Amino acid sequence: MSKKTAVVICPGRGTYQKNEFGCLKPFYDTALLNQIDQVRAQLGLETVSALDSADKYLPARHQLPVNNAALIYAAGLCQFNAINPDEYEVVAVTGNSMGWYTALSCAGVWDVDSGTEMMSAMAGLTANCKGINGDVGGQLIYPVLNEHWQPDATRLASVAAALKIPGMYRSIQYGGYAVLSGTTPAVKQALAQLPPVDERFPMQLAGHSAFHSPLMQDASDQALARFSAEYFNQPKLPLIDGQGHIWPDLPVNPELLRYYTFQSQVSSDYDFKTAVQVAVREFAPDQLILLGPGTALGGAVAQSLIEINWHGLSSKADFVALQESASPFLLQL
Structure with missing residues (x-):
């Protein structure tokens, strides 16, 4: 049986909610999750395993930006690494908002250590941003x-x-x-x-706060001052960013990728809809794979496809029928 081609989509903030509590259980004590935990511990932050396996879901603890972001990042990266390479050939990766950081790790731009550090840092910087005249909006x-x-x-x-x-x-x-x-x-x-x-x-x-807007410029400035282009490796997979631009798995300028990651997508809008539309038009995948945690992003993906009449989709009913068929287009992990 031949492999299916797939574009992988990484979710953003807000996707780890009470319903997702414990979703990382299949990955407890795996090398990847242990490595994420080790980096978090070195940074003086709670480990992802401790958060996900706690006795109780506590919004004040689990929705703390630096914790919530880590849970989403870890779930996405663990699920990505669990995709069966004999069944799927991943041809590109994209994400929504914070999912861009997960996508960078999935594509090999950041290794696990760097990705965990970057994601944790950006969650903290945007959460503690000064905004404009003290207003974070x-x-x-x-x-x-x-x-x-x-x-x-x-x-x-x-x-x-x-x-x-x-x-x-x-x-x-x-x-x-x-x-x-x-x-x-x-x-x-x-x-x-x-x-x-x-x-x-x-x-x-x-x-x-006012994410993806000029109110986040302070967070952008701090990230650019803190992290050099040396943190950015060449992509091993094509990346589709929040402007619909494709960063190919060819030599790319790490300084440009750094600037987009820490400036453009932090302080200006993130066009997830266009990213999805570029993904299907340019790579024509057999399947879209939506990483967890949660499945809330599925509707936005479907709506983005309907807008361009992908595979004849013109309404919610069309998409539901496709998903209930023998060959659903969107696979939600």
């Missing part, structure tokens, strides 16, 4: 599609109007959702201005 999410996962002109216009609020920025192009970042006053105004949807939206994301 916030993030909100708002749907721009209808119940069939097709564009809603009214909602799109509402988002466009919200982006005209001073201090409001587009943060993540997240499939059928607009994720916006802004100063505290801008977020407050946008929450009041955006028309309610499904009694849930607009929704401010708890514990999130």
Whole structure:
């Protein structure tokens, strides 16, 4: 039986929730998880194994950015390394937001030690960023599609109007959702201005600062000052970044990759939707593999595919039918 080609997708912040507590159990005491734990211990941080195997899930502990990021990174990297090479040929890797750091490790740009250090550092730097005049702002999410996962002109216009609020920025192009970042006053105004949807939206994301916006420039400056291009190896797999740019598994300029990682994607928007669309158009994989923890990213992936009518997909019903067929396109680990 021939191998299937696959593009691997790494999830971002917020995907390790109470439902995912204990998801790393299959990897306890493996060499990879032990190595991540060792680096975390050397950095004076809680080990991933201790967090995931704790007696109880505690939001104050498990959602602490430097812990939450580590749990997501470890789950993704362990699952990536467990993909059967006899069954799948991974042809490219991408991710959403914090998932870019996992993707860099999956592609071999960072080894396990460097990746664990970088991810932990960036979680801490963005969480403790000074923002603008001491304001770290916030993030909100708002749907721009209808119940069939097709564009809603009214909602799109509402988002466009919200982006005209001073201090409001587009943060993540997240499939059928607009994720916006802004100063505290801008977020407050946008929450009041955006028309309610499904009694849930607009929704401010708890514990999130104005990620992927100019308010994160302080975190970017500190990362650039702290980590040189020597931390960046050549990719062993093509990487698709949050601008839809492909970093090939050919010699790339490590300084440019460093600048994108610590400057561009930290202080400007992350276009996950375009990354997914570039992945399928340029690599035409047999399968998309969505790493854990959690499966929340699946909807955003599907919505990104529907927008370009991939494989004839034009609605939520089409995607559900494809997933329930004998050959689902999106595999969620």
